[in-house]
Amino acid sequence: xxxxxAKRTPQPAKKSKPVSWETFQKKYLxxxxxxxxxxxxxxxxxxxxxxxxxxxxxxxxxxxxxxxLLNEGKVNGELIxxxxxxxxxxxxxxxxxxxxxxxxxxxxxxxxxxxxxxIEVISNNDIMNKVARKMQDYRAAxxxxxxxxxxxxxxxxxxxxxxxxxxxxxxGKKECSAAPALPGFVLPAEEAFxxxxxxxx
Numbered sequence: 001x002x003x004x005x006a007k008r009t010p011q012p013a014k015k016s017k018p019v020s021w022e023t024f025q026k027k028y029l030x031x032x033x034x035x036x037x038x039x040x041x042x043x044x045x046x047x048x049x050x051x052x053x054x055x056x057x058x059x060x061x062x063x064x065x066x067x068x069l070l071n072e073g074k075v076n077g078e079l080i081x082x083x084x085x086x087x088x089x090x091x092x093x094x095x096x097x098x099x100x101x102x103x104x105x106x107x108x109x110x111x112x113x114x115x116x117x118x119i120e121v122i123s124n125n126d127i128m129n130k131v132a133r134k135m136q137d138y139r140a141a142x143x144x145x146x147x148x149x150x151x152x153x154x155x156x157x158x159x160x161x162x163x164x165x166x167x168x169x170x171x172g173k174k175e176c177s178a179a180p181a182l183p184g185f186v187l188p189a190e191e192a193f194x195x196x197x198x199x200x201x
Contacts, residue, residue: 018042024091036082039091045130055121055151061192062096062119066185074184077101079119086112087141092134094118098182116144116181121151139163144181149192156189 019027021039028037028044038045059081069075077100082093097115099107107113118138122131131148138146146164148157156170158177170176170189178185 016043019044021091036093038093040133041089055123057195058121058149058151058192059096061194062187065187065191069184075182077182078104083115085115087114087137087143090137092137095121098178098185114141114143116142117147117178117185118143118145119147119149121149123151135159135164145178147176147178151193154189154193156187156192 019039019042024037024039024044028039031037035046063079066075066079077098079096079098081096083097083099084091084093085097086092094115096119098117099113099115103113103115120131120134135146143164144160146159148159149155150157154171156176157167158170159165159167160180172190173188176187176189177183
């Protein structure tokens with residue numbers, strides 16, 4: 001083998017060095033550089049923000065629909081984007097999660113709270129292995145419902161049941177439900193993808 005051929009041999013990827021939670025908080029938690037940082041068993045995972053400016057309309061639609069249901073007395077608590085939360089030992093920033101009012105109050109006292117309902121927007125930047133690892137964390141921590149919103153397909157995949165083992169696909173007028181985590185939150189799939197002629201509910 002020639003020297004030039006040897007140079008082309010791929011090298012194993014360097015493993016990230018573990019950092020403490022305290023170091024992560026100081027160096028990464030408030031960093032604003034277009035990336036999301038999560039702390040997984042001491043390892044920092046860096047990924048592009050899923051909800052970028054081209055997908056803010058999805059967040060707008062979800063929050064508007066939630067506010068409508070809140071005003072009707074069908075839901076409580078809040079839908080919160082990018083909350084810093086722990087799922088057992090792993091720090092995650094779900095794209096959106098629902099927290100009951102009492103959970104929000106307990107978080108103010110520095111307690112750990114696990115949302116029962118999580119929403120992730122699955123963009124072209126997402127790698128399926130990373131999505132699968134997030135789902136493992138959500139299952140282990142007891143999350144009861146997860147929605148995967150796929151903008152390119154205008155589909156919402158709803159995971160529920162024991163260990164999130166049941167999945168249904170919602171498109172068009174088909175209603176997505178956050179039951180049993182938040183039974184009052186029912187959304188026709190097409191409402192998540194409204195653009196242009198959006199009207200406040």
